[in-house]
Amino acid sequence: MKNGMNTSERTFWKKYLAKAKLDLSYAAYTKVQKSWTDENPACPFNRLYFICEGEGYVRIGDQTYFPKPGELYLLPAGSDQAYGTISDNTFGKYWCHFSAKIGDLDLFQILQTSPCLKVQNPEELVKAFEQLIAYSQSDSITSEFRAYSILMTFIADFIEQNQSIKLNLTSTPTFEKMNKVLLYMEQHIAENVSVDTLSRIAHYHPNYFINAFKQFTGYSPIQYMNHLRSEKAKDLLMTTELNVSQIADALGMELSYFSRMFREQTGFKPTAFRDLRLKTMENSP
Incomplete structure (x- = not known):
């Protein structure tokens, strides 16, 4: 993403993208049932799936993927999203739904990434997801801060480790x-x-x-x-x-x-x- 950008442009985009407002809807670990399947045209929120076991598929737009254990998938808001099972050996996955907007725009429509990455330290990610789940269910006055911090780290790590990042300057x-x-x-x-x-x-x-x-x-x-x-x-x-x-x-x-x-x-x-x-x-x- 930095290629071709001068210092001023990088500074602007760094600060502009950091203005994203996050809102966590759900976080959980699920061993999905065989009936787990759905289609969501122009889904209004992002999904993160960290696959721990099993098999199935996710579809983003017109591309279908078959995630493997140890992979983290981002299904970006605004895309046509679908998912389902392909055998009795269903997914066991950590997941969360969240919005990430800059004004009226979705972060991952502006900042386009490849949908998948192989997690470098799965044990740390599992621990972080467990913390995110706990904070999302907590009544503590600081729980929203803690959940926001973890979600922001998820996003930063996903961007930093992604092999394909580009700014979609024509998204609007x-x-x-x-x-x-x-x-x-x-x-x-x-x-x-x-x-x-x-x-x-x-x-x-x-x-x-x-x-x-x-x-x-x-x-x-x-x-x-x-x-x-x-x-x-x-x-x-x-x-x-x-x-x-x-x-x-x-x-x-x-x-x-x-x-x-x-x-x-x-x-x-x-x-x-x-x-x-x-x-x-x-x-x-």
Whole structure:
């Protein structure tokens, strides 16, 4: 997925994908019955199946798979999903149903993966599933946090270990339009870019554009521009000897506004950020 991307693009997608909102519906271990079979057109949620024993099939779109013990399968939301048995030796599997959305979009329609991977450490995955099941059934006030953490780890591991990952930038027309807007903002980072200008690039009415932009990025246009500027400022603070005033000028900002914006974005004053990072680098082995 990183091939062909510059640092700014990787940073954007890393943070954009991390905005996914997760919601766990069910988690369990099941030794399925011979009658286990169903078809779910455009299923609205994701399924994770970790196969421990037995045999059967799963179908995603027009592709049919025959999972083996030790394999983890993801059936992504929005796809046509089906499953069933093929013998009396039925699946024993850990499983969960969950949603993972960025705005109105499903995470695994944006980030496309191969559906299966061979689990590297099945004992650890079994332990994690057991914990997920326990937290999903717990009345503890922190159980949702714990379940969310485990599910997030499942997703991160699945992505990291997957052999085929690509961004589906055409999953919705919004991507093509917003990518043009984001590129324009990056190229005009030192200018006072208006909402009217950005909405014209996207061919949206200004009022609709603001909502669509926030749905896509999680930021308002001014918040996202400040995010870009703070990222650029961090780079300049670390890689150049420009003083804070010069960096503010390079970003087309008044010094007082730049310093306030940078502190709001990072929690540090610009000079404190530079000093801290330099000390960290000096003390690293």
